Amino acid sequence: MAICDHNVVNTFVDARHPGANHDSFVWNVSVAEQELKFDYNNGKTNTWLLGDSGYPLQPYLMTPFRSAADGIQRNYNTKHSKARNVIERCFGVLKNRFRCIIGSRGLHYSPEKVTQIVNVCCAIHNVCIFLQHQIPLEIPDMENLVSYEEELENSNISNTAALIRMRIAESLL
Template sequence: MESLSAAILLVEEESSASQNAGVRIERRRLRDMCDPFQMNDGLFKKNFRLNKDAFKYVLDAFAEETTASTLSSLSPLNIVVSALRFFAEGSYQHGVGADHNVGMAQSTVSKWLSNFLEIMQQKLCPQWIKYEQSEIEKQEAKQNFFTKAGFPGVIMCVDGTHIKLIKPSNEPFLYYNRKGFYSINAMVVCDHKLRIRSIDARYPGCNHDAHVWGLSKLRCYMERRYREGERNTWLLGDAGYPLQPWLMTPYRSVSQGSRQSNYNIKHSKTRNIIERTIGVLKNRFRCLLGARELHYSPQKASQIINVVCALHNICIFYKVEDLNTIEFDNESRQEEEEEEQTNDPEFTSTANRIRDNILSSL
C-alpha cells in the first residue's frame, strides 16, 4: 500500500513538473513571437503609453546598460514591454506577466521590474527632469504664464500629490496621511509645457506639502538664485506653501470682489497647470492612480514615481498625445487646501512686499 502511494505521488510530481515545464516553454514561445512594433500606432500607445519613437528611445537606453550575461532568456525588449505594461495599467505583476505581449512568471516580472527601475532612475531621471532653466527658457515661461492670466514673473508651479501604497511593513504610521490612507506625498513641479521639472518622492504621506518643499533641493536653488540677485522670478504654490520671495502664494481670508480676491483668481488660473500636469501623469501611467495603489515598499514606489515622471517628459518630447480622459479614469485633483504653513522670518516682510507689488500691477 505504501509503495502504491509513493508511486502515485511520484506520478503527480512528474506530471506537475511536466506542466511547469510546458508553461515555461509556452511563455518563452509567446515572448519570442511577440513583436509590439507590428501593432498599429493607436493600439501601441494604448498598451505602452509611449509612441514607437519614444519606446525605441527607452529601449535603446535600457539596452545600453545591460549585457547578454545578465539577461538569461529575456531580451531588453521583453523587460521594457513588461515594465511599460505595468506602468500603463497598474495591474498586479501576475496579471502583467500573463499578458500575451509579456509572457512572464510573476517572479520574473518582479525581478526585472526592479532591474529596469534601477537602470532607468540612474539614466533617464537626471537627463529628463531638470529644474535649472536657461534665461531663454525663463523668458518663454514668463511670457506664456503671463499671457494665460496676466500674472508676471512665473517660471514654474508646484503642488503635492499623494501616491497610494499598501501598508508599509516598517513604520507604517509615517505613511498614514490625513486623508485616511497610506501614501507617499510627492512634490511635483511643472513648467508651462506640462513638463515635470522636479519630483521629490522621498517623504511619507504624513508630511505636509510645506515640509517637503522646505527640504527640497529646488527650494535651496531658488533661495541661492535670489541671494545672487534674481529678483523677478518665482514659482506659484497653493495656500499650503510658505510665502517666500521666490514662491508666491494666495492671500488668505480675502473679501469677494477685493483686489486680493482678484489676485487670488489670477494666481489660481495661472497655477492650475500643475493640476493638469498631475492629472495627465496619472492618466497616462495608471499605476499611480489611487484606485490601483502600489504594492511595493516605499523605496521602490519612489523609484516608480521618479521613472514614470521621466517617461512623462519623454512623451512630451516625442509628441505623444494626452490620453482620452473619457476612455481613461480621470482622478480628481480636488485636494483640500492645506492650512499649515511655515513662513521664513528672514524673508516674510520681503515676500509680502513682493506680493503686494504684484497685486498693484494687476
C-alpha cells in the same frame, strides 16, 4: 512634490516623502527650495514659483492670500489659481498616462521602489511630451478643484515675500 512648466513638462520631482508629510516640510527639505533661495540671495529676484496654501510664502514662492481682504487680493487669488492649474493638469495627465500611480490603487512596494516608479513615470511623461505623444484620454478641467478655503496657518511669512505678492497682485489690475 512636483514643479512643471507651462507645457506640463516636469522640471523637478521629489517623490521621496509619503503623503503624510506636509507640503511645507517637503518644500523646506527640497533641492528646489535650496536652489531658489541661493539664486534669490545672489540677486536673481525676478523668478517665482506658484504654490498652494500648504506652502510657505517666500520671496521666490508665491502663495494665495489667506482670506482675501479686498478686490486686489481676490483678483490675485483668482489669477494665481488659474496659473497654478497647470500643475493640476500635469498630475491629471500623469495619472491618466500611468494608471498605477492613482492614489486609490496604491503601489504595493517599498517607499524606495515607489519613489523610483514615480520618478520614472515623470521622466517618461516628459519624453512623451517631447515626442508629441498624445495623451490617451481626455483630461478633466481641474481648475475648479483648487480651494483656498482650506488654507493652513503659516507663521513664518516674510515681509519681503508678502510685499512681492502684493506688488504682483496690484500689477494684475
